Amino acid sequence: MIAVGFAGAIMVGTGLLSLPAATRSGNRTELVDALFTATSAVCVTGLVTVDTGSYWSTFGQVVILLLIQIGGLGIMTLATLFTVLLSRRLGLRARFLAQAETKSLNLGDVRGVVRRIVVFSLVSEAVVATLLTIRFATAYQRPFGTALYEGVFHAISAFNNAGFSTYADSLMGYVTDPWITLTITAAVILGGLGFPVVFELVRTWRRPAYWSVTTRITVALTVALLAIGTVVFTLAEYANPGTFGPLNGPQKLLAGFFASAMTRTAGFNSVDIGAMRPESLLASDVLMFIGGGSAGTAGGIKVTTFGLLAFVLWSEMRGETQVNVGHRRIPASNQRQALAIVLLSAGTVAVATFILLAITPYRLDAVLFEVVSAFGTVGLSTGITADLPPQADVLLVLLMFAGRIGPLTLASALALRDRNRRFELPEERTIVG
Template identity: 60%
Template sequence: MADPEVAERVLLVSAGRQGGVTVRVRPSGTASRPLLRHPAQVIVLAFGTAVLLGTVLLMLPVSRTGAGGAPPETALFTATSAVCVTGLVTVDTPTYWTEFGQLVILALIQVGGFGIMTVASLVGLLLSRRMGLRTRLTAAAETKSVGLGDIRRIITGVATVSLVFETATAALLTGRFLIGYDEPFDRALYHGVFHAVSAFNNAGFALYSDSLTRFVTDPWICLPIAAAVIFGGLGFPVLFELRRHLRRPGRWSLHTRLTVSTYFGLLAIAVLVVTGLEWNNPGTLGALDPPGRVLAGFFQAVMPRTAGFNSVDYGQMEESTLLATVVLMFIGGGSAGTAGGIKVTTFILLFFVISSEVRGERHVNAGDRRVGERVQRQALTVALLSIGLVMSATLVLLEVTGLALRDVLFETVSAFGTVGLSTGITPGLPVSGQVLLVVLMFVGRLGPITLVSALALRERQRRYTLPEGRPLIG
């Protein structure tokens, strides 16, 4: 019998072909163990390589406006923030980087956003292949959004969706810069494209030193950017399914129903909370007229999902608003999209778990579907590990900087959720603090995907069951 360590798994991905995982076994001694044996390793290596390449490019003298290239820590922080589509910065993007440096950042944002949507969708496809035949057929009938073997369709779909939304947003912004602000066409087009790509990929990088505060009452700038953030944050599977069944909600999969209802439900709550708490704050919404306050409140409610643009100064916000924003940033957006956080599906599934336990129900139900125990455990694992990581990073950053808890917690959650919102402390952090945020951005962006894939692909069936124990809870 051949050594299982030298088994070569080949995923059948040819378009239109349905199949599972074929295992080809070579005789022992004729092949060595693959260096990368798990999809999570490939994902981490790919994004790590992109960060490294971006760091090298940003360190070139041609990327910086001043003399010489950017310091390694500055280039690393910016490249990580761009690839992980976060938006946190330690230097002023429009003044510190040349047009070449800004184009490098733009390319890293596009690569990071496209890669996240594609990788997350492909991981979902890979996991569906590891299921049993009956479960796979049920999942295929339920999701309707991704063919089991059509990799080409996924990649083409992600590229098409990205191009359509980015082009539409860029056209609206370019027109507004031309007509409303008398910008030359080349500058208007450049700013329109940059902010459209940054918005759809939930990156939050802006070509203005004050982010978008100068446009706080301009709906022709704020609304297209907010719309791009929302659609990018919903996730490719949801967008693809909405395109097919927009007027037939009864045919939506459970994932789409949960994502859409939770995403927009939280958005509505966020608009009410942010606008209400900041209505009379002279440092934020209080200085605007009522229509301007509503627009600014809506814009600030969208951004924690997880874009990073701001049209008011977050450093002037009430502590209650910052706490609400921290919660929204931690939850994030939809799966297989450009948003970060633990994802709205994880949040709502945990709500259903708690609700079922409180009511004494044996099974966890979401709408007309029963949620499997493995999915419940995965959601709980992602949430608790994320909480532990954020709390640990906050503790370390408090010791390193000595700053106030509210500012440090806000910054760590913003980095972990790949949001990019800031109370203004990031540029002043010591190098050790900035490196910690780099790690948080990288882990926060790739952690949920790699963790869920690792948990699912490590599933094992025991041939025995231990006696049940009942420790006291509470």
Template identity: 60%
Template sequence: MHDARPRRFLRHPAQLVVLGFAGAVAVGTLLLLLPVSRTDTAGADLVTALFTATSAVCVTGLAVVDTGTYWSGFGQVVVLALIQVGGFGIMTLASLLGLLVWRRMGLRSRITAMTETKALGLGDVRSVVLGVARVSLLVEAAVAVPLALRFWWAYDYSPGRAAYLGVFHSVSAFNNAGFALWSDSLTRYVTDPWICLPIAAAVILGGLGFPVVLELRRQLRRPRRWSLHTKITVSATVVLLVAGTAFVTANEWRNPATLGALDSGAGRVLAGFFQAVMPRTAGFNSLDYGQMYEGTLLGTVVLMFIGGGSAGTAGGIKVTTFVLLWFVIWAEVRGEQDVEAFGRRIDDRATRQALTVALLSVGVVSAATIALVEMTRLPTHQVLFEAVSAFATVGLSTGITADVGRDGHLVLTLLMFVGRLGPVTLVSALALRERRRAYSHPEERPIIG
């Protein structure tokens, strides 16, 4: 006898996350299509508006037009709002609004928020959502103030303009968006630590992920009590920042078009550090990536693909996925039966999830790179850089974003959307139901290698 009850499409919380982000992109596209959003009297074309809205909601930072001159003040505010909504998480924001209005949260809303924030349990959702709001506003304000003061005192901007620049770039940095209001991003401030360091700090904090930031706020001086997730994220972040700084600085030290053009050694180190931070998925740059050596670009591709921490504003496959796969390889090489990290045994399901995320990501990036190369006939290393930047929601570019054509822009738009939500989230959102087998097949082991 068949069940007469109608089937519901939205049976998984991840589906609401996908639809929420898609809705935000749609609203942003419509707002950017308005003539008031452009400095010109004519409105933006559909692909430009869609690409910009997706890049903002997915906190990527790739742009086909100059944000500071193409969009009007209204359009820039729309982009800034989309960045904030995308970074905070459309479902988390909806849950927070529900808390503020009704002072309560239903079970369905809790499950949805848990999917977006990666909270460990339903009882943690309320505190996580409120904590995310407090941390976001606190960090953005703390970074906006010194930026605004620097723009005002050192670069002769009016107080109002300096405050606007400080707020815009602070929100863009903490949410790992990388949108800047200058056509050359931050290259004019390449040796200014009062601009580069606050922005880098905001990017790092946003890239750690909200659960890690909230735990560090409570347990900063007691690292032994940190969770395994926090230990992996913090340690991997430090290693990647140090290694990335050393790699970029050493590789570009004598490049006359990048670090070689800077007079002071301190300025070169600052620029190298800044370029090591940004591949954590923030698209600011203080050097021209189009002038970098190919080896530096490929190393940056690796950093972008790894990304930042989970449940934050960073993209990529996430450092936890990368480190977990490293421990899997290490355990297999040593012939150990269990995968262990920091004195803890890793669950088999976590290793399968890490492998799934990594391989799906490689497949998506590879397919997109091949498609873009066929469409554009541009150099493969530049196309690969652009594809990984879009998928990892980084926003860095060698300068070919505007040259990939209309079809290429649509491919990059899809890459940004998939990369922000994550391959596993997107696939699970499209699945109508979870299947569980009531039986197991006989075990057999194929030959590997």
């Protein structure tokens, strides 16, 4: 049902973007370009084969905005409601204990959940749009109508981690402007944390001891990955004349922080990605693959999945038979779900990279970056997207679609297919390593 729903939205978006009124020239868009753009918008990715600002008309850009809003709200709502659905698998006593401990979502409050998600999203976008509009109008002398339109467009795109921009060079013109870049970054992080985490933080931010395991892992890893990414990008690009080289010290740190946040599936860039050093591209691949928080607008395998496997590894290295996070024990089924998502995602990226290398003339670093960006629904590119052949565009469409709904539906399916055998086979250990 999820796959059909998102595919339906993509088909409608493709049809609307194929209309002559959707382009500035008044000509019909090629089917592959319309399909690619619609998929990128619904899956809140941000990869484009044509420039958003100069190619699409106002009608076309509004269609893209609506598709982004539908995709972002759809993912947040579906993922949050799946959390409610999966809690039905718990026993009554365990359910009461879990809800009392974590203040989690109520099974009978589905309508309230959807309403809070919509209100939270629209209010957040309105605040960000207001800040951006003020800056565009006052500091860059944009007419109020233009400033308002650009503010709303980038606010919706940022909060939904889409990365679409009306500027051909994304946000490179604002690399030294903390008002613009930090406002965009705040919107990206807020949308990428996930509604359950944000809602829990609003209620219990002064009492971290009461946070659920999901919130603890999400917050801790989000902060850690932002800090690590900032350091890596700043050091790697510090003297690079094509990226951070012309900037002063504080501006380089700002650009490094922005790059670290955007690789978490946002897709905006304030420097030329194609001019980055190989070590920066590799760091970006890792951050894009991990992604953001669950039940949010971010993509990737999610920080909770990555964090859970990190705790599994730590427990194995210490020789512990149980995986504990704080004062909670993680069930073995949860660990298997995380492992399955990571292995299937890595396999998908590997196969897609191999195919793209075979049908395009580009190097491994550029191709891998493009594949991970599409699968992680990030939207960053080294600049090769517009020059890819149609078959490569179709492959990226499939990757964006799989990367958007794959981890969510796979995790839910694995959790709901919990089947107990009535017998156990004799145990035999294999040689590992």
